[in-house]
Amino acid sequence: MAFKESAAGRVFDAVNAGLMVLVVVVTLYPMLYIVFGSLSSASALVGHGGLLLHPEGFSLKAFSAVIRNPNILSGYRTTLLIVVLGTAFNLFMTALGAYVLSRRGFPLGKPLMMGIVFTMYFSGGLIPRYLLIYRTLGLGNNLLALVLPSAIATWNLLIMRTYFQGIPESMEESAKIDGANDFHVLFRIILPLSLPVVAVVTLYYGVGHWNAWFDAMVFIRERALYPLQLILREILVLSNMDTMGSGGEDLEGLGENLKYATIVTATLPILFAYPFIQKYFVKGIMIGAVKG
C-alpha cells in the first residue's frame, strides 16, 4: 500500500507518538512504583510520600511473606486449573449462544435474547444462589461451583454475538449451499474469521477466573482448594490489621510493601500470558480468503 504521506500526516504521527509516550509514562510508572514498593522494607515505606523512584531500604521480606504462606502453591495450582478448564468451557458455551443469537432467521432468537438480557438486570441475590448451588446441586466444596454457575457472562456473549453479526451472511449461505450444517458453519467458518473476538473473550474470561475469589469464598471449604486471589486477600489482611506489633522485625514484611508484593504476584503471570493473546489483534482479516 504505497502512497505519499502528506505533511499533515507526519505531524499527526509525531504528535500521536508523543501522546503515546505520555500514555506509557502514566500507565507504566504506577506499576513500577508498585514493583519498587514490593522490594522495599516496610519501615522505610512508613510515611514515604510522593514518587518512588527506587526501592526504599531494599528488602525481600514482603515476597518472602507471600511465598512462605503454606497455601500459595496450591492457590496457583487451583487457579491455573480453573483458568484453563473454566475458560475452555466458557468459550464453548458462549460461542454456541453467540452463534445462535446471531442467526437472523431463527424464530427463538428474539425471545431468547430478551430473556438473557433480562438476567443482566435482575437476579435473586446471594442466598437463593447459594442454596441452589450448595444444597440443590450439592456442589459445596467442589471446584465445579466455580465453573458451572458462571458458564456464560452475558456481557461477553453480547460482544461475541455482535461480532458474529458483522460477518457477511453470504459466508453462511454459500457454505449451506455446499451442504454444510450449522455446526460446520460455526466451527469451520465463523470462528476462524472471529479470532480477534475469540481472543478478547478468552482474555475476559481468563482474567475473570484469575481474579475471582468471591465464589470460592462462599463455596470452597478447604484451603487446599482456595484459588490464588483468596489466599492473597488473606495475606493482605495481615498488613491491614492494627496489630499489637511490637517494635522491630515484625514490621518488615507487614506493611505497605506486602500489598504491593501481592499485586506483583497476581499480575506477573498475566503479563507473561498476554502477548499470546495480543498477536490476534492484528490488522486486516481477509474475509474473502477464508471460504468454506
Add this chain to the structure above:
Amino acid sequence: MKRMVFLGLAAVTVLLLSVAMPAFCKGSGESGAKAGPVTFTYWAPMNANVIAAIKDLNQNLVFQEMERRTGIKMQFRHPPVGQETEQFNLIIASRDLPDLMEYDWTKYPGGPEKAISDGIIVKLNDLVDKNAPNYKRYMDATPLAAKQLKSDAGTLYVFAALSRSKYNCQSGLMLRKDWMAEAGLKLPETASEWTDVLSILKKEKKLTAPFTAEKNQVINGNLFSGAWMVADGFYMEHGKVRYGPAMDAYREYLEFMAGWYKAGLLDPDFVGNNTRSVDGNVTGGKSAALFGFAGGGMGKYLTAMKDKDPKFDLVAVQYPVLKKGTEPMFVNRSWEYRGTGSLAITTADKHPAEAARWADFFFSEEGNLLKNFGVEGVTYRMDNGYPRYTDLIMKNPDGLSMAVAMGKYLRASYPTPGFIDERYHEQYTSLPQQKEAMTLWSLYDRNATEVLLPLFSPTAKESEELSTIVPALSSYKDEMFVKFVMGQEPTANFARFVAQARSMRLDRALELYQAAYDRYAKR
C-alpha cells in the same frame, strides 16, 4: 477440525469431572460414624497471624495439647480471613451448622437471644451449672463481666472471650518526647494546656500539622470531646442515653476545635487523612502530636525512625480534661467481654456436656496458662511464678515474627474463649514506651464503664428502625462537624444544627437505645 473440537470438548468435560469428583468426595466427608473418641466440628475465624504459619488450628499447639489431654478431636472449618460475616450468614441461611462456632454472637441479627430462639445455638445456663465450674466461678466473682455476657433474659449463650488484663486501653494521644524535652515542656493535662504546648511547638519546629490523626478519629474518636464530658456520638450519662453533638457542652468543644483549626494547630487536611497521611506527618516531622495505637502506631513509628532520626521519641499522654486534677472519663477502652472470639454450642451438637467441659478448661488457671503461654518448657518458662516466653516465641528460629509465632503456638494475641492475660500484654510490647503507654492510657479506664455504650442488644425491629435513622444522622453530624471546625459554618449556628438533628428523629433513636439499655441494666 470438527472432530478435533468435539474431542477437545469431551476432554474438557472429562477433566472437569475428574477434578470435581475428588474434591467432591474429599470435601463432603465430614463427621461420619463416630466410633471411639468424641469429635466436634468447629467453625472458627482464622486470625491473619495464624494463617501465615499453619493451615488449620489442628496444627496449633494449644489444640494439639487439648487433644492429648482430653482425647477430643476437632474438625475445623475456617472461613477465609476477612470474610467471616458473609460465611456466617450463609451458614445460618443454609442451616448447615457445625457443632461449635466461635464468633461475635452479639452481632447475630436480632441479638443473641434470637440466636437461641431461632434454634441455632443452645442456652448454656444449665450446661454451665453442671459442667463448667471454672466458668461459673468466674461469673459469680465478676458481676460486671457476667452482666455483659448474658442476654437481656439472663441467658448465657457463649463461652466468652474475656479480658482479665489491666491493660484495656491500647490507644490514645501521644507527643514527640524529644521535642517536649527540648522545649522544656511538661505533658499537658487540660485542654488549654494542650493549646499552649501545641502553639509553642508549632512555632519552634515550624509545624504544618501540629496535631494530626485520621479523619475518623478526629471526627468520631472522642479524642478531646471527653474533656467537656460529651462524646462525638451516643454515650451514657447516669443511666440515660445521650447524643453528644446535641448537648450544649458540645458547642464549646466545637469552638475549641475551630480555634485550633484557625490557629493552625489542627492538621488542616485532617478531613482527608488516612493512615498513610498520618504516617507521613509523623515521620516527616510535620506533627508533634497524634492519636494512635500502642502497637500499630507507636511501635510502627519508633521502629521506622530508629535509624533515620535517633532522637525521635514518642510519649503517651493521658486523656485530656477541662479542669486540672479531674479524671478523664471517655477513655477509649475495650469491654471485658470482647464479643468476638466467643464460643457457642450449636443445636447440631450431640455432645453438649462434653463440649462445655472442654471449653470450661480454658477458664481454669491451668487452661489459662495453656491458651496464653502454651506448654511449659516449650513456649514458656516459669520465672518465680511469672510465665516468660521462650525464644521459640520471642526469637523464633524459623524466622517467624513474634506475632506469627504466637499465632502458630498459642491462642493469646486475639480474642478466644478464655481470658486475655496481662502478662501476655506485658511481654508482647517490647518497647518501654509502649508499655508505659498502655499503663497510662488504661489508668482511668474504669471511668469509661460509666459513659461508654455498654454491649446491649437491640431487637431485630429496633435495629432495623435504628438503621433508618442513625446513618443519615451520622452523615449529617460528620459534615457539620467538619464545617464548624473548618470555619465554613459559624458556631453561632449550632442551635440550628441541633434542631436539624432533632428533625431527623434523633429523639426516636435515643428512645430505642434507651430501651435496649434498660433491658441490659436489668440483667
Add this chain to the structure above:
Amino acid sequence: MDRAVAGFRRHGALYLMAVPVALYYIVFHYGPMYGAVIAFKDFDISKGIWGSTWVGFKHFTDFFSSFYFWRILRNTVLLSLYQLLWGFPAPILLALLLNEIRHVRFRRFIQTASYLPHFISMVVACGMLVDFCSRDGVITGLLAAVGIPPVNLLTQPGNFRTVYVASGIWQEAGWGAIIYLAALSGIDVQLYEAAVIDGAGRMRKLLSVTIPGIMPTVVLMFLLHVGRIMSLGFEKIILLYNPNTYETADIISSFVYRKGLGEGFQFSFTAAVGLFSSVINLTLVVAANAVSRRVNQTSLW
C-alpha cells in the same frame, strides 16, 4: 404443523445449540430469581426467604424518604453521566490512535503498558491517588506549576467528580481499548483497499471505513454502559471521599454501605435499593436501544 416441522428441520441444529445455553440461564439465573422478593419482605436470615414477613413497599418508602435520597440519587446519576461523557470515548480514542502507530513493537508495548493500571487493586490505586493529591503531592505539584493553588485536592467537593472520572480513565482506558482493537482487527482489509483505489487519504479512510467498521461494537458497549448508570460501586468512593466531599461524592451504594456498618447488614433494604436501581437501568437501556434501533438499525434484541 408442516411449517413447524419444516422450520425445525431448517433450524434443527440451532435449536440443539440453544439447549445448553437456555438450560444454563434457566437453572442458574431464573432458578434463584425468586429471591428478588426479599426486597418486599423483612428478611430474617434464620426464617429464610419464604418464612420472612411480607412488608410490601416499606423498604422502598424508607429509601425514598431518607434525608439524603435526592442527594445520593443526583450524585450517582451525575457521576455516571460524567463517566459516560469522558470515560466512554477514551478507550475508543486510544484504540484509534494506537491503530495509527505503524511500528508494531512500539504499538504492542504501548498497548501492554496501557492496560496495567487495570490490575492495580482499588485499595492500592486509591492509596496512591490520595497521596498524589495531597497538599504536597505529585499531582498537586504539577497543577501548581500551571497556576492552581496547592491544596489537598480530595478535600474539596468541587474536585471530587473530576478526580474520580480522571482516575477512572487512567485505570480503565487501556483495558477498555482491547475490545475496540479487536473490532478494528475485524474490519475487512478489502474495504481499505477499495477506499485507497477510490483515492481516500487517512482521514477519509478513518471516517468511511474504520469508524463504521467499529460502530456496532461502539453501540453495543454504549448500550451496556447505559445499563450500568445506577450501579456505581462503593469501593472507590469509600476510599476517596470524606465528610467534606459527601455533597458531591456520596452515592447510593456508599450510603447503603455505611448503613450496613452500623446496625448490621440490612439484607432487605439493600435488595430493595438494588431492585430500584435495576429497574431504572433497564428502562434506560430499553430507551437507548429504541433510539439506536431508529437511528442505527442496530438493536440489542
